[in-house]
Amino acid sequence: MKYSLVLRYALCILALIVLAPAAVLVALHMPAFGEQLPAYGATVNAHVPYMRQATNVVTAIIFDVRGVDTLGEEFIFVAAITGLAVLLRGGRGEDASRKPIHTDGRWLPARSEAVALLIRWMLPATVAFSIYVMAHGQLTPGGGFQAGAMLASALLLLFLGDGYRSWRQVTPPTVMHVLEALGAVGCVGVGLLPLALGAGFLENVLPQGQPKSLTGGGLIPLFNVAVGMAITGGFANALVEFLEETREPEAEGEQ
Amino acid sequence: MMLAVAGCLLLVMISGALVAFTRRPARQVLMISVHGLFLSMLFLLLQAPDVAYSEIAVGTALVPVMFLTVLAAIRGGGRRNLPR
Numbered sequence: 001m002k003y004s005l006v007l008r009y010a011l012c013i014l015a016l017i018v019l020a021p022a023a024v025l026v027a028l029h030m031p032a033f034g035e036q037l038p039a040y041g042a043t044v045n046a047h048v049p050y051m052r053q054a055t056n057v058v059t060a061i062i063f064d065v066r067g068v069d070t071l072g073e074e075f076i077f078v079a080a081i082t083g084l085a086v087l088l089r090g091g092r093g094e095d096a097s098r099k100p101i102h103t104d105g106r107w108l109p110a111r112s113e114a115v116a117l118l119i120r121w122m123l124p125a126t127v128a129f130s131i132y133v134m135a136h137g138q139l140t141p142g143g144g145f146q147a148g149a150m151l152a153s154a155l156l157l158l159f160l161g162d163g164y165r166s167w168r169q170v171t172p173p174t175v176m177h178v179l180e181a182l183g184a185v186g187c188v189g190v191g192l193l194p195l196a197l198g199a200g201f202l203e204n205v206l207p208q209g210q211p212k213s214l215t216g217g218g219l220i221p222l223f224n225v226a227v228g229m230a231i232t233g234g235f236a237n238a239l240v241e242f243l244e245e246t247r248e249p250e251a252e253g254e255q
Numbered sequence: 256m257m258l259a260v261a262g263c264l265l266l267v268m269i270s271g272a273l274v275a276f277t278r279r280p281a282r283q284v285l286m287i288s289v290h291g292l293f294l295s296m297l298f299l300l301l302q303a304p305d306v307a308y309s310e311i312a313v314g315t316a317l318v319p320v321m322f323l324t325v326l327a328a329i330r331g332g333g334r335r336n337l338p339r
Binding site for chain 1: 305312327
């Protein structure tokens with residue numbers, strides 16, 4: 001089906017007539033730039049740091065005040081990765097991504113030594129930093145999701161520096177599957193733990209610890225680490241499935 | 256402060272337009288990455304460091320890698336292109 005240019009412009013103008021006033025209306029009613037916090041934000045800011053010994057209120061909100069939402073988001077992520085794996089493995093077979101696939105006849109650009117050396121310095125630093133971000137989720141900016149995404153992309157640096165095969169050796173699918181699953185189970189476990197102690201689901205009943213300490217925040221650090229594991233494993237799995245897609249199966253493979 | 260935010264907004268606007276106007280997909284992916292970098296700078300200036308972290312990890316690293324992979328799969332004659 002082909003649309004004529006006239007029809008396109010007519011649709012564009014029609015959409016503008018409907019949407020432009022709405023956009024202007026929204027723009028006019030936005031709170032002014034840098035305005036005072038709304039009431040909910042002010043309340044959270046006033047109470048959460050003292051109730052939870054957490055200096056990063058964002059993490060405290062995500063993993064405590066609205067922890068159930070985070071649990072839901074966590075499983076949306078896991079479900080998305082699962083769907084991706086099902087779709088991509090459909091044409092490839094179940095076991096295909098277990099070991100890295102050859103690409104016969106593809107020209108492999110040699111890494112310059114400078115790049116390889118730089119990556120070898122940057123990789124441990126990035127991994128250390130992402131573990132720092134995960135551990136300090138309730139204290140400084142960042143948290144499980146950020147740390148997990150960082151860790152997965154830090155490992156990907158190995159692809160840049162040492163090639164696909166080394167990256168696949170560092171992220172064996174079995175380990176990454178287990179990591180993702182353990183993270184997802186951990187999130188539910190963190191929710192069930194208070195039930196065992198006689199409180200509500202995800203209720204933060206653990207001792208809150210000292211302010212500004214790694215163990216402060218009760219359930220928050222545990223939830224944080226569980227989410228970090230699930231995100232690291234999930235992103236690593238997604239990248240493995242995507243990158244296998246560019247490669248030919250081995251000659252004695254499925255064909 | 257206002258000036259820095261305005262400058263960052265301008266950079267985000269320019270890089271966003273460049274993403275839309277770049278015609279070659281491989282360059283477009285790199286522009287997405289640059290756009291994500293400016294966007295995370297803007298988030299940092301607007302005092303949302305958590306969002307800036309997410310943007311820099313997902314928007315400038317993971318998403319471009321996935322796009323590049325897709326391009327490689329399309330161009331490199333991956334298995335999907337083989338007749339069955």
